[in-house]
Amino acid sequence: MTMGKSKPFAGDKRVQLLEEMASxxxxxxxxxxxxxxxxVALDAQTRGLKxxxxxxxxxxxxxxxRSTKLVHGGLRYLKQYEFKIVAETGRERAVVYENGxxxxxxxxxxxxxxxxxxxxxxxxxxxxxxxxxxxGVKKSERRSMLSxxxxxxxxxxxxxxxxxxxxxxxxxxxxxxxxTIEVLKKAVQVGATAVNYTKATExxxxxxxxxxxxxxxxxxxxxxxxxxxxAVVNATxxxxxxxxxxxxxxxxxxVRLTKGVHLVFDGKRFPLRQAIYFxxxxxxxxxxxxxxxxxxxxxxxxxYTGDTARPTMSEADRTYILxxxxxxxxxxxxTEADVxxxxxxxxxxxxxxxxxxxxxxxxxEIFVSPSGLITIAGGKLTGYxxxxxxxxxxxxxxxxxxxxxxxxxxxxxxxxxxxxxVGGSExxxxxxxxxxxxGVAAGLSQEAAERIVRRYGSNAGQLFEIAxxxxxxxxxxxxPLDVYSMLMYSIEHEMVATPADFWVRRSGDMFFNIDRxxxxxxxxxxxxxxxxRYSEEEKRRYAQQLDQLIYEAVTPTxxx
Numbered sequence: 001m002t003m004g005k006s007k008p009f010a011g012d013k014r015v016q017l018l019e020e021m022a023s024x025x026x027x028x029x030x031x032x033x034x035x036x037x038x039x040v041a042l043d044a045q046t047r048g049l050k051x052x053x054x055x056x057x058x059x060x061x062x063x064x065x066r067s068t069k070l071v072h073g074g075l076r077y078l079k080q081y082e083f084k085i086v087a088e089t090g091r092e093r094a095v096v097y098e099n100g101x102x103x104x105x106x107x108x109x110x111x112x113x114x115x116x117x118x119x120x121x122x123x124x125x126x127x128x129x130x131x132x133x134x135x136g137v138k139k140s141e142r143r144s145m146l147s148x149x150x151x152x153x154x155x156x157x158x159x160x161x162x163x164x165x166x167x168x169x170x171x172x173x174x175x176x177x178x179x180t181i182e183v184l185k186k187a188v189q190v191g192a193t194a195v196n197y198t199k200a201t202e203x204x205x206x207x208x209x210x211x212x213x214x215x216x217x218x219x220x221x222x223x224x225x226x227x228x229x230x231a232v233v234n235a236t237x238x239x240x241x242x243x244x245x246x247x248x249x250x251x252x253x254x255v256r257l258t259k260g261v262h263l264v265f266d267g268k269r270f271p272l273r274q275a276i277y278f279x280x281x282x283x284x285x286x287x288x289x290x291x292x293x294x295x296x297x298x299x300x301x302x303x304y305t306g307d308t309a310r311p312t313m314s315e316a317d318r319t320y321i322l323x324x325x326x327x328x329x330x331x332x333x334x335t336e337a338d339v340x341x342x343x344x345x346x347x348x349x350x351x352x353x354x355x356x357x358x359x360x361x362x363x364x365e366i367f368v369s370p371s372g373l374i375t376i377a378g379g380k381l382t383g384y385x386x387x388x389x390x391x392x393x394x395x396x397x398x399x400x401x402x403x404x405x406x407x408x409x410x411x412x413x414x415x416x417x418x419x420x421x422v423g424g425s426e427x428x429x430x431x432x433x434x435x436x437x438x439g440v441a442a443g444l445s446q447e448a449a450e451r452i453v454r455r456y457g458s459n460a461g462q463l464f465e466i467a468x469x470x471x472x473x474x475x476x477x478x479x480p481l482d483v484y485s486m487l488m489y490s491i492e493h494e495m496v497a498t499p500a501d502f503w504v505r506r507s508g509d510m511f512f513n514i515d516r517x518x519x520x521x522x523x524x525x526x527x528x529x530x531x532x533r534y535s536e537e538e539k540r541r542y543a544q545q546l547d548q549l550i551y552e553a554v555t556p557t558x559x560x
Contacts, residue, residue: 005191006188006189006190006191007188007191007192007193007194009185009188009194009493009494009495010491010492010493010495011491011492011495011496011497011531011532012491012531012532012533013495014195014196014197014198014218014220014221014495014497015218015221015223017193017194017195018195018198018216018218018221018223018225019225020193021052021193021195021216021225021227022225022226022227024050024052024193024227024228025050025228025229025230025404026050026051026052026227026228026229026230027044027049027050027051027229027230027231027395027399027403027404028040028041028044028049028050028051028052028229028230028231028232028233028392028395029051029052029053029054029213029214029227029229029231029232029233030044030051030052030053030054030233030235031053031054031200031214031232031233031234031235031236031243032053032055032233032234032235032236032237032239033053033054033055033057033058033059033060033180033184033194033196034055034059034060034062034063034064034180034235034237035060035063035064035176035179035180035183035381035384036064036235036237036376036379036384036387036388037053037055037233037235037236038053038059038060038180038181038183038184038187038384039183039384039385039387039388039412040053040233040235040376040388040391040392041053041184041187041192041194042183042184042186042187042190042192042388042412042415042417043385043388043389043391043392043410043412044192044392044395045187045190045191045192046187046190046408046410046411046412046415047392047396047407047408047409047410047411048403048405048406048407048408049392049395049396049399049403049404049405049407050191050404050405051187051191051192051193052192052193052194052227052229053184053187053192053193053194053195054194054195054198054199054200054214054216054227055194055195055196055197055198056197056198056199056200056219056239057196057197057309058196058197058497058498058500058501058505059177059180059181059184059194059196059495059505060176060177060180060181060505061309061504061505062237062238062239062308062309062345062346063237063238063345063346063347063348064176064177064180064237064381065176065177065180065343065345065504065505066176066260066311066343066344066345066346067176067260067345067381068260068262068287068289068298068299069173069174069175069176069289069291069296070107070171070172070173070174070287070289070381070382071092071093071096071097071104071171071172071173071174071179071381071382072089072093072171072172072382083134085380085383086130086131086134086135087134087135087136088383088386089135089380089382089383089386090131090134090135090136090137091135091136092382092383092385092386093135093171093172093382094136094138095385095413096172096174096179096382096384096385097172097425098414098424098425099385099412099414099415099416099417099420100179100182100183100416100417100419100420100457101420101422101424101425101428101457102182102419102420102422102428102454102455102456102457102458103174103175103178103179103182103417103419103455103457104172104173104174104179105172105173105174106141106170106171106172106173107170107171107172107173107275107289108168108169108170108274108275109168109169109170109171109275109276109277110146110151110154110155110166110167110168110274110275110276110277111124111128111166111167111168111169111276111277111278112151112155112158112159112163112165112166112276112278112328113163113164113165113166113167114159114161114162114163114164115162115164116162117279118279118283118285119167119279120164121145121164121165124145124166124167125143125145125167127167128143128145128167128169129143131143131169132169137169137170141169141170142169143167143168143169144167144168144169145165145166145167145168146165146166146167146168147165148160148163148164148165150165150166151163151165151166154166154168154273154274155272155273155274155276156273157271157272157273157329157331157332158276158328158329159327159328159329159330171275171277173275173289173291174381175455175508176381177504177505177506177508178455178505178506178508179381179417181418181494181505181506182417182418182419182420182457183384183417183418185417185418185419185493185494186415186416186417186418186420189418194495195218195495196495196497196501197218197219197220197497198216198217198218198219199216199217199219200214200215200216200243200246201215201216201217201224202214202215202246203215203232203243203246203247203371203373204226204228205371209370209371210371210372211232211247211371211372211373212228212229212230213226213227213228213229213232214226214227214229214232215227220497230399230402230403231372231374231395231398231399232372232373232374233374233375233376233391233395234247234373234374234375234376235376235391237346237348238255238257238308238346238348239308240255240348240375240376240377241254241255243373243375244367244369244373244375247369247371247373249367249369249370249371249373252367253350253351253365253367253377254350254351255348255349255350255351255377255378256303256348256349256350256351257303257304257305257308257346257347257348257349258301258302258303258304258346258347258349259300259301259302259303259304259311259317259344259345259346259347260298260299260300260301260344260345260346260347261298261299261300261313261314261317261318261321261342261343261344261345262296262297262298262299262321262342262343262344263296263297263298263313263318263321263322263325263339263341263342264294264295264296264339264340264341264342264511264512264514265294265295265296265297265334265338265339265340266293266294266295266338266340267290267293267294267295269332269334269338270295270325270329270332270334270338271295272288272289272290272295272329273290274290275287275288275289275290276288276289276328278324278328280323280324280327280328281327284301284324286298286299286321286324286325286328287299288325288328288329291512292512292513294340294512294513296511296512297321297324297325298321300317300320300321301347302317304346308346311344311345311346312344312552312556312557313342313343313344313552313556313557314556314557315556317342317344317556318336318339318342318556322334322335322336322339339554340514340554341510341511341512341514341553341554342553342554343511343553348377348378349378350365350377350378365377365378366390366391366394368394368398372398374391374394374395374398376391385412385413388412389410389412392410393410418459419456419457419458419459419460420457420458421457421458422457422458428457431453431457431458432450432453432454435453435460435461436449436450436453437449438460438461438464439452439453439460439463439464439467441464441468442464442465442467442468443467443468443471443481444464444467444481444482444485445482448480448481448482449464451482452464452482452485452486456489459489459493462489462493463485463486463489464485466484466485466488466489467481467482467484467485470484470485470488477523477526477527478523479520479523479524479527480520483516483520483524484527486502486506486507487502487524487527487528488527488531490502490506490507491528491531491532494506496528497532498528498542498545499521499524499525499528499542499543499545499546500542500545500546500549502524502528503517503521503524503546503549504549510549510550510553511553514550514553514554517546517550518550521543521546521550522543525539525542525543525546528542
C-alpha cells in the first residue's frame with residue numbers, strides 16, 4: 001500500500017489545492033463528496049491510486065447529511081425479499097461501527113406490533129431471526145420478543161389499544177455528515193486531495209472519445225481549472241444523471257429522486273425513552289429516535305421533481321409525520337408549534353417501472369460508459385464502504401498497468417476512519433473517560449470536554465490544544481470556549497468555508513440545537529470573516545443564507 005503525504009484540509013487552502021490539482025494527473029478523480037464519493041476516495045488512495053475529489057456544494061451537503069441518521073441493515077427489505085441487501089448492509093453495520101465508534105453507536109430498537117398491523121408476532125419473530133442470521137448479528141445484540149407489558153415498560157408513550165407485543169433488536173445510530181467528513185479526512189490524511197464548492201462544468205476527452213479529465217469551477221473564488229485523470233468516478237448522488245447527460249451516456253436505467261423529511265421535537269415535549277420503528281395507517285414504516293435531549297421522527301417517501309440542491313419540508317410532509325407520531329403516541333397530541341426543526345433529503349434510487357417510492361430497491365448499481373465514465377447510483381449509507389470497494393475494483397481493473405503505481409488490495413474493512421483510533425468499540429468508553437480530563441485542563445467544562453471527545457474521538461486532543469490557547473480569543477469573539485474551539489478546528493482541519501458548513505454539517509446544531517445557532521450565529525460569522533478574509537458582501541450573504549436555513553428548518557414551503 002502506498003500512502004501519500006497528508007494534504008492540507010483547511011478552509012483557506014482551497015485555492016492552493018485547486019492549483020495543485022490543475023498541475024497533476026490523477027489515477028482517479030471522484031466527482032461528488034458525499035459518503036459514497038468519500039468512501040471511494042479513501043479506498044482508492046489506500047490502494048496506491050493517486051486520488052482527487054471535488055464537490056460542488058459542501059461535503060455531505062446532499063443526501064449524506066439528510067438521511068435518517070441510522071447505519072441500519074434494512075429490516076424492511078425482508079418484506080421485498082431483498083435478502084442480499086439485508087445480508088450485505090447488515091454485516092457492514094458492524095464494520096462502520098468498529099472503524100468509527102465516535103460517530104456510530106448501537107441503538108436498541110423496539111418494533112411494536114398490533115392487531116391488524118403490518119407485522120404480527122410470528123412474522124416479526126421470524127423476520128428478526130432471519131435478520132440476525134443474514135446480518136451476522138453478534139449474540140449480545142440478537143433479537144428478543146417482548147410481551148405487551150415489557151414493551152410498554154420500555155416505552156410508556158406507545159399506543160396501548162390492540163397491542164400484541166414487540167420485537168427488540170439493535171440498529172446503529174450515526175451522525176451521517178460527521179461520518180462522511182471523518183471518512184474524507186482519513187482519505188486526505190493518507191494523501192488524497194479534496195476540495196468543496198468546486199463544480200465539474202465540462203468533461204474532457206481525447207481523440208478517441210475517452211474521458212481524460214474535467215474542467216472545474218471554484219464556486220467561491222471564481223477560478224477555473226482543468227483536472228486530468230485516468231479514471232473519473234461519478235458519485236454525485238441525485239446529480240448522477242446530470243453528469244451522464246454531459247457524457248452523452250444517459251441510457252437504460254436512470255435515477256429516480258424520492259424525498260424524505262424528518263421532524264425534530266424537544267425531549268421535554270416528546271420524552272421518548274426508547275427508539276421505535278412503527279408502521280403507520282397507510283403501511284409505511286417510520287422511525288422515532290431519541291437523541292441528545294431531542295426526539296426526531298421520519299421519514300416520508302414521496303417522488304420529487306423540485307430543486308435538487310434545496311429540498312425542503314412541505315406542509316403535507318409536516319402533517320404526515322405529525323399524524324404518524326400522534327397515531328403511535330396518542331397522549332402527546334403534538335402540533336405544528338411543537339416542531340423545533342426539520343430536514344429534507346433526497347434518495348437517488350435506480351428507477352424501477354411500476355413501483356411506488358417505498359418499494360423501489362436501495363440496491364446500488366455501477367454503469368461504465370463508452371468514454372470510461374464510471375457511475376455509481378443508488379445504494380445506502382450503511383453500505384458505503386462495500387460500495388466503494390466494488391467501484392475501486394472496477395477502476396483498478398480498467399487502469400491496470402497504466403496506473404501511476406502498483407495497485408494494492410482493499411484494506412478499509414479494518415481501517416479506522418479519522419478520529420477512530422480509540423481501540424474500537426470496546427476501547428471507546430475507556431478512551432472517553434481517560435481523555436475528558438484533558439479538555440477540563442484546557443479550560444472546558446466537564447460536559448463540554450466529554451461532548452468533544454465523544455464527537456471527535458482521537459482528534460479531540462487537537463481541539464483541546466486550540467481551547468488551551470484561545471480563552472482570550474473566545475471571550476473577545478463572544479463565543480463559548482467549546483464553540484470557538486470547534487469552529488477553529490473545523491476551519492483548519494475540516495475545510496469549513498461558510499457558516500452553514502459549520503452549523504449544519506460539522507456541528508449538526510441546525511437540526512438538534514437550533515437555539516444554539518440563533519444565539520451564536522452572528523459571533524461565529526465575525527470570527528470566520530476574520531479568519532477566512534470575507535468581504536463585507538460575503539459576510540452579508542452568508543448571514544442571509546444562515547437566516548434562510550433557520551427559517552426553512554421550521555417553516556413549510558409549498559409542496560414539490
